[in-house]
Amino acid sequence: MIEWLTRDPLNGLVVTITFFISLILGRYLGQKRTRAGFKRFMIDPRIKLLISFLLIISITLMNHWYFPVVITILCAVIALKLRIFRDYSKKLTFPLVLALFIFALQGFTYGVNKIDLGIISIYTEGIEYGFLIFTRVFASASILILLVVTTSENELLENMRWFRFPGTMIEISSFMARYIKTFSNEGRRLKLAQESRCGFSRDLGFTGRMYNTASLCGALIIRAFARSERVYKAMLSRAWHPQLRYSHILPLNRNDAVLGIILSFGIIGLVVFDRVL
């Protein structure tokens, strides 16, 4: 019964040593976290973006469906823990529509081993490949949704300079991020005004409704054009000129960098593991 102890103590030693070292480390980390206060979502947005990108790429490299499924389950658990599961599941519907379409198409057309189901036939290879694609989309979308619900677009835009994005592109992005919401509200107000004047009556046919929507769109574009003149004047009054370049780039925190490197190696290891299996 105690043969493992008398003849092969190595496993026991390894388990004991690793358990107690981890116990001490865990207690230390727990105390440190309590002292520092609970800080959720404090990982640098650049690391979050890089890791998400790397993880999505690695998912597309996977040959086995169960790794994406495990990643999806982990993401769902995280979403539940962060109490964003409703938003997470709502957003998942859009990518899954296309994934289901691909799954069906592959199942009905791809492969050589046919399974006759009476009226229709499906292919084993197509079902396997389609399911792999479906799980990849599920996992990738889960990661993307977790990223976007925990990081605002402004946070990411601020850090785009660190990724060496062209200055003009960042300036256009910042303007767009700021005015999308404004124009969205303005469009709603215009539509409401048009509706109150019977612009969207049910009696109108396709052409009538389309004419109304398009005129709203035209009005919004003209407003955007007029507003851009005012914005330009406001920029000039704040000493803006085309050669002005914002050069301050926030340095990356050492702890975040280490975390990023560890996670990157973990992801690469996962891909290697998937390929070896």
Place this chain on the structure above:
Amino acid sequence: MKSSLLDLGGLNIHISDGILEPQWILFWYAISAIFITLGLRIINKRIASDPSYLPRISLIGAVVFVISVWHIPVPVTGSSSHPVGTPLAAILIGPFATAVVSSIALFFQAFVAHGGLTTIGANTFSMGIMGAFGGYFVYRLLKNFTPLWFSAGMAGFVGSILTYLTTALQLALSLNPGNVVYYWKLYSLGFIPTQLPLAFAEFAFTAYAIKYISGTKQELISAASHGKDNFTGTALLLMIVIASVIALGAYIGYLKGGNMAGTDGVVEAHAAPGVNPNGIGTRLMARFGEPLGFAFVGITGGLVTGYYWNAWRKP
């Protein structure tokens, strides 16, 4: 939820993360990057001569993004969907600037889970490059001898069709590389129930919108060459015409039962008769060799000719 962007609805054909294979992700990023770089150069030139261009392009970009997520009624199906929007943007701010703006719009759309991060390159190519350039080309071609509303409408129609055909091609290339043409047709057919009626809706939408704008603020439509000189215009026109002729010829050949293998077999039999057909070199060549080789020749030839163009023209 932290994202401040509006929620979208309806079916979209943006490719999500996890669908494309990594080599295709990189390929579409590289192709889109070329157009975005050209677009940024044109935008920077315009900003240097007219600084008010920066807020103008950004605000019009923002409004086109907002419009592209509006629901428009779709004929036949009775449902509603959102327009592509890039042909309209190309008419207003030019196709190169549209490529830049649509790549940014796609980044923002990823925040509402439309499309994805790794597929921004592929989606920019289908929507912001093929949709915008195709639509703009049709608009410029028709506007001199048809009413403005019709040329704009056709731009919307062609832009929408090209966007979904390109998306179908991207899916076929990545998912079924062994039988691209067959799966391209299948994916295209799969999209038809939603995308064809939407293309008609896009026709009406773009036509009415441009008609309204031209009646209210003519200078927005008649804005000069969008920063593109005659050389660029002629080169792009030639590129589209020659590519269309080749594509049409290939399609006719395919309809007549051709396998699109060309004369490869004959050339290979004479040039390398003893080659191992299952060797890694042959397999790599079959997958990447030819397109890469031709791309290398095209890039080198184009760069050298373009570089010395002015020197040759002015002795």
